[in-house]
Amino acid sequence: MTEPSRPRRGENLDITHKRGKPTLRTIATIAGLAVTTVSRALSDAPQISLETRQRVHRIAREIGYLPDRAAQRLKTGRTNVIAILLDSHEEVVGFSTSIMYGIAKALKETSYHLVVAPNFLSTTDVEAAEYIIRNHLADGLIFTRTEPLDARVRLLLETGFPFICHGRTEFSTPHPYVDYDNFSFAYEATRRLIAKERRKVAVILPPKRLTFCQHILHGFMTAVREAGIAYEIPETVDLDTPADVLRDFICSRATAPDAPDGFICPGEVSALAVISGMSDAGRTLAVDYDIVAKETSRLLTQLQPKVDTIHEDLTAAGEDLGRMLLQRINNVNLDDLHLLLTPQINFPIG
Amino acid sequence: MTEPSRPRRGENLDITHKRGKPTLRTIATIAGLAVTTVSRALSDAPQISLETRQRVHRIAREIGYLPDRAAQRLKTGRTNVIAILLDSHEEVVGFSTSIMYGIAKALKETSYHLVVAPNFLSTTDVEAAEYIIRNHLADGLIFTRTEPLDARVRLLLETGFPFICHGRTEFSTPHPYVDYDNFSFAYEATRRLIAKERRKVAVILPPKRLTFCQHILHGFMTAVREAGIAYEIPETVDLDTPADVLRDFICSRATAPDAPDGFICPGEVSALAVISGMSDAGRTLAVDYDIVAKETSRLLTQLQPKVDTIHEDLTAAGEDLGRMLLQRINNVNLDDLHLLLTPQINFPIG
DNA sequence: GTAAAAATTTAAAACGTTTTCATTCCTCGA
DNA sequence: TCGAGGAATGAAAACGTTTTAAATTTTTAC
Numbered sequence: 001m002t003e004p005s006r007p008r009r010g011e012n013l014d015i016t017h018k019r020g021k022p023t024l025r026t027i028a029t030i031a032g033l034a035v036t037t038v039s040r041a042l043s044d045a046p047q048i049s050l051e052t053r054q055r056v057h058r059i060a061r062e063i064g065y066l067p068d069r070a071a072q073r074l075k076t077g078r079t080n081v082i083a084i085l086l087d088s089h090e091e092v093v094g095f096s097t098s099i100m101y102g103i104a105k106a107l108k109e110t111s112y113h114l115v116v117a118p119n120f121l122s123t124t125d126v127e128a129a130e131y132i133i134r135n136h137l138a139d140g141l142i143f144t145r146t147e148p149l150d151a152r153v154r155l156l157l158e159t160g161f162p163f164i165c166h167g168r169t170e171f172s173t174p175h176p177y178v179d180y181d182n183f184s185f186a187y188e189a190t191r192r193l194i195a196k197e198r199r200k201v202a203v204i205l206p207p208k209r210l211t212f213c214q215h216i217l218h219g220f221m222t223a224v225r226e227a228g229i230a231y232e233i234p235e236t237v238d239l240d241t242p243a244d245v246l247r248d249f250i251c252s253r254a255t256a257p258d259a260p261d262g263f264i265c266p267g268e269v270s271a272l273a274v275i276s277g278m279s280d281a282g283r284t285l286a287v288d289y290d291i292v293a294k295e296t297s298r299l300l301t302q303l304q305p306k307v308d309t310i311h312e313d314l315t316a317a318g319e320d321l322g323r324m325l326l327q328r329i330n331n332v333n334l335d336d337l338h339l340l341l342t343p344q345i346n347f348p349i350g
Numbered sequence: 351m352t353e354p355s356r357p358r359r360g361e362n363l364d365i366t367h368k369r370g371k372p373t374l375r376t377i378a379t380i381a382g383l384a385v386t387t388v389s390r391a392l393s394d395a396p397q398i399s400l401e402t403r404q405r406v407h408r409i410a411r412e413i414g415y416l417p418d419r420a421a422q423r424l425k426t427g428r429t430n431v432i433a434i435l436l437d438s439h440e441e442v443v444g445f446s447t448s449i450m451y452g453i454a455k456a457l458k459e460t461s462y463h464l465v466v467a468p469n470f471l472s473t474t475d476v477e478a479a480e481y482i483i484r485n486h487l488a489d490g491l492i493f494t495r496t497e498p499l500d501a502r503v504r505l506l507l508e509t510g511f512p513f514i515c516h517g518r519t520e521f522s523t524p525h526p527y528v529d530y531d532n533f534s535f536a537y538e539a540t541r542r543l544i545a546k547e548r549r550k551v552a553v554i555l556p557p558k559r560l561t562f563c564q565h566i567l568h569g570f571m572t573a574v575r576e577a578g579i580a581y582e583i584p585e586t587v588d589l590d591t592p593a594d595v596l597r598d599f600i601c602s603r604a605t606a607p608d609a610p611d612g613f614i615c616p617g618e619v620s621a622l623a624v625i626s627g628m629s630d631a632g633r634t635l636a637v638d639y640d641i642v643a644k645e646t647s648r649l650l651t652q653l654q655p656k657v658d659t660i661h662e663d664l665t666a667a668g669e670d671l672g673r674m675l676l677q678r679i680n681n682v683n684l685d686d687l688h689l690l691l692t693p694q695i696n697f698p699i700g
Numbered sequence: 701g702t703a704a705a706a707a708t709t710t711a712a713a714a715c716g717t718t719t720t721c722a723t724t725c726c727t728c729g730a
Numbered sequence: 731t732c733g734a735g736g737a738a739t740g741a742a743a744a745c746g747t748t749t750t751a752a753a754t755t756t757t758t759a760c
Contacts, residue, residue, distance in 0.1 A: 021486075023716055034740045039718065047738060066485055070429070071716035073420035074745050081465075086447075086454065097436075097447045100466055104436065113487065115431075115465045116450055135416055136371075137463065243648060272649060298593060299622060299649070373746055384710045389748065397708060421746035424715050 022065045030059050042067075082107070082325055083117045083138035085128050085152075087145055096144075098296060099166065102318020103142065110326060112139075126151040133161050140325045142166070146177070146211050164325045166317060168211050176328055178320045178339045180312050182212045182266075185343045186219030189264045189292035192308055192347060194223065196290050198262030200230040204246070204270045206239040216266060232260050239266055243273040250277025265293040268300055271307060292347075301346070311344040372415045380409050392417075432457070432675055433467045433488035435478050435502075437495055446494075448646060449516065452668020453492065460676060462489075476501040483511050490675045492516070496527070496561050514675045516667060518561050526678055528670045528689045530662050532562045532616075535693045536569030539614045539642035542658055542697060544573065546640050548612030550580040554596070554620045556589040566616060582610050589616055593623040600627025615643040618650055621657060642697075651696070661694040 024042075028035045033052070041048045041056035048056075059065075073079050084103065086096055103114055115138060117128055125143075129152045132138055139162065143152055146167035156163045157173050164176040186203065193201045203220045206213040217233075224231045237249050253259055254277065265271035271293035275285055283289055286305040293300055295309045320339050327334050374392075378385045383402070391398045391406035409415075423429050434453065436446055454464055465488060467478055475493075479502045482488055489512065493502055496517035506513045507523050514526040536553065543551045553570045556563040567583075574581045587599050603609055604627065615621035621643035625635055633639055636655040643650055645659045670689050677684050 025716080035717085036719085036741075037739055039716095040739090043718090049738060052738080064484075068424070068716050069485065069487075070420050070423035071745090072718080074418070074424050074747085075716080075718045077745080079420070086451070101436070104466060113465050113467070115463050116454060117463070134414075135419065137419075243651075269649065299619065301593075303622065303626065375746080385747085386711075386749085387709055389746095390709090393748090399708065402708085418746050421715090422748080424717085425746080425748045427715085 021068075022063045023068065024065075026063065027056060027059050027065055030063070031056055077136075079136065079139050080111050081113050081115050081138040082140040082142060082322070082329075083115045083132050085125065085141065085143035086116050087125075087143075098314035099142075099144065099318035099321070102315040102320075103322040104318075105315070106319045106322025106326065112326065114322075124151070126155055129155055133159055140164070140329045142321050142325060147209050148211050148214070150211075162325065162329045164321055164328065166321060168215075170211075174337055176324050176334060176337045178317050178324065178341065179212070180317065180341045181343055182215035183219040183222075185266070185294055185310050185312075186216040186264060187223045188219075188343065188345055188349065189294075189308075189310060190220050190223035191227075192292050192349070193262035193264070193290055194227045194229055195350065196262070198229075198260075198290055200232060200258065200260045201262035201264065202232040202234060202260035203264040204237065204239055204266065204274070205233065206266060208238070216264075220264060239270055241270075243269050243276075246270060246273040247277040247280065250274050251280040254278050254281035254283055261289040263289065263291045265291055268293065268295050268297060271295075271300055275303075275307075294343075308347040311346060313341065313344065317341055371418075372413045373418065374415075376413065377406060377409050377415055380413070381406055427486075429486065429489050430461050431463050431465050431488040432490040432492060432672070432679075433465045433482050435475065435482075435491065435493040436466050437475075437493075448664035449492075449494065449668035449671070452665040452670075453672035454668075455665070456669045456672025456676065462676065464672075474501070476505055479505055483509055490514070490679045492671050492675060497559050498561050498564070500561075512675065512679045514671055514678065516671060518565075520561075524687055526674050526684060526687045528667050528674065528691065529562070530667065530691045531693055532565035533569035533572075535616070535644055535660050535662075536566040536614060537573045538569075538693065538695055538699065539644075539658075539660060540570050540573035541577075542642050542699070543612035543614070543640055544577045544579055545700070546612070548579075548610075548640055550582060550608065550610045551612035551614065552582040552584060552610035553614040554587065554589055554616065554624070555583065556616060558588070566614075570614060589620055591620075593619050593626075596620060596623040597627040597630065600624050601630040604628050604631035604633055611639040613639065613641045615641055618643065618645050618647060621645075621650055625657075644693075658697040661696060663691065663694065667691055 024035045024038050027033075027038045031038065033041075033056070037048065037052065038056050041053045042060060044053065069080060082103070084096075084100060100114065100116070107114060117132055117137070129141060129143070132141055133156075141156065141161060141163040142165070143163070144166040146153065146165050146169050148170040150165070150169045150171075153163075153165065153169050153171055153175065157171065157175060164178065166178055168177055168179050169175075190201055190203075201220075201224065203216065205216060220231070234249065234253070237246050241249075250273065263274050265274055271291055274291060278285065278289060285291065285307070290308070292308040292310065294312055295301070296312045296314050300307050300309050320341075324334060324339070374385045374388045377383075378388045381388065383391075383406070387398065387402065388406050391403045392410060394403065419430060432453070434446075434450060450464065450466070457464060467482055467487070479491060479493070482491055483506075491506065491511065491513040492515070493513070494516040496503065496515050496519050498520040500515070500519045503513075503515065503519050503521055503525065507521065507525060514528065516528055518527055518529050519525075540551055540553075551570075551574065553566065555566060570581070584599065584603070587596050591599075600623065613624050615624055621641055624641060628635065628639060635641065635657070640658070642658045642660065644662055645651070646662050646664050650657050650659050670691075674684060674689070676682075
């Protein structure tokens, strides 16, 4: 089985160079061409004759040639890798997995691979990006949960390293991003609660430092002001608050006379926590209060009584992120530098 | 800014070779040594004098030298990468993310990186593994959801490629794995339902082809037989069944006179589906029936009324997977080739 | 004081590509 | 008939490291 394939029918060329994988030299020997020519033929360079090109391609296929990525990388300086900064906050509900899945989808037919760079490698998240750049670990970078003046964006803009982020910033320099229309999410969610005749709505906001917190707040406030309804914005908890803490907070708040009877939850975990907390306080969903939640999975749809949800398709986002980053890396002019994905509303709007 | 840094104070050595990143040659020039010596000094080879070694290390640090991974890889044949086959079935509840997070943790202080290889790259999952090996994309491979005679394991054993899997197989050849004690999970879960005086228990099994399906079945049957209680094993649905389908199935089943009043759910989604389905049929959790579920997140713990859960720590599993694979790659003798992780039971056992 | 042995250091080749520059072989126009 | 110009191919250098084998220096043994 590991026996070296014996030359057949008088064949005696040194085809299997060092009994290892076939290289350009192997093909060159077989075809009676120079390595240079083979290299050119395989990369479909224009000056190679059609006949040679086809012959080389055929031989390569027959002997199962695969280019050595390390050699290519050493020579060209391109890694054929894109990296994603994995945020530890997203661990819970498969946020990152969905995005990665989408990215991988976009990379499918290309020569690119996806590597995962957890940001706990360093104290700050900028350092993780720096690490990638300095070690030349990738040709492009993807990251999530942007801040208005995101240090990672600043660094990457400065160094000119190709990147794209999931979420917007407030930098004037244009850079590519994919984002979800969180304004619309919050606006429509709030309007839904109002339509259900709730008299006081509350929103669980993401951590204040994140850009999309502002968008949600804006959407929420717009709907609230339009309707002139009472509202509440809890200050001591947010989307990253551990579920049990959030639950206790909601429970204690629920007993007050001016407690909200409508909640916007921008995530599955917070929605469950709110439901539990209210339940602890003896409040019943759909009777005493309502929730509109954002879901990135299909988890909440299973709940009973049914929670109104607005879906965020993270796999689609990942696919766009990957596609756009590749274009950026290869200097293809992006048709659109920015992409704003539309919320998919799972309840009747009127 | 991109102006070449002018030599200062009479310095005139060609330190910045081609105005680029420092290489071994840069250090060699500064130290007045041969490249060979520098290479050896940095890899702490024994024959280099202590003084030289320290000096080289100091210079490397000062000028911010980082080895070129492509060159190292080309020369040594080692990629410094380990790959994980991402399974599309695990998309939902962040199964993979947790494992990846753990792996990344194990890789933290090493020179290794984690790349994600989605298995939809190919028609079969063996092809994804083959792809990795043939393209020499990694030094080691991790994958999940093993089958008793797993084709991936067979391939990797044949080729001698380093790997470790999450889940057992039935191959006689010893190979490393990390697994969760699904027998105990199912056994304890079933006993819990029995302790709660349920008269007929049902289990939602994983797809039959997966090894851990057998373990769960075994644990379930053992407890059932010990107690001599009635049981049921739905044949038309499993853990991978879409939540809404499972929900409908449970609902229709619930109306029959011999319907089960206790459920083992080896996952969050199935637990929620069962709860919804029973609810559709007018059955109330903790009153008409009980559930014991496996959770890999902290999602179910939030539910009301409280579901009994047994936790599986996937991040810990990932950490072990990474650690053990590294040992394997570097031919360190594994203290234990096999690791069986203990279920963490979140209810009183008696 | 010298030869052998040990301790350091070095030169050069190699890994498999891509790329620059040169070469060969035509074809064509004068 | 000859040289110009183009098309196709090739030789060789380079990317930055590791490794083999050799050279140099230092130490040890007599």
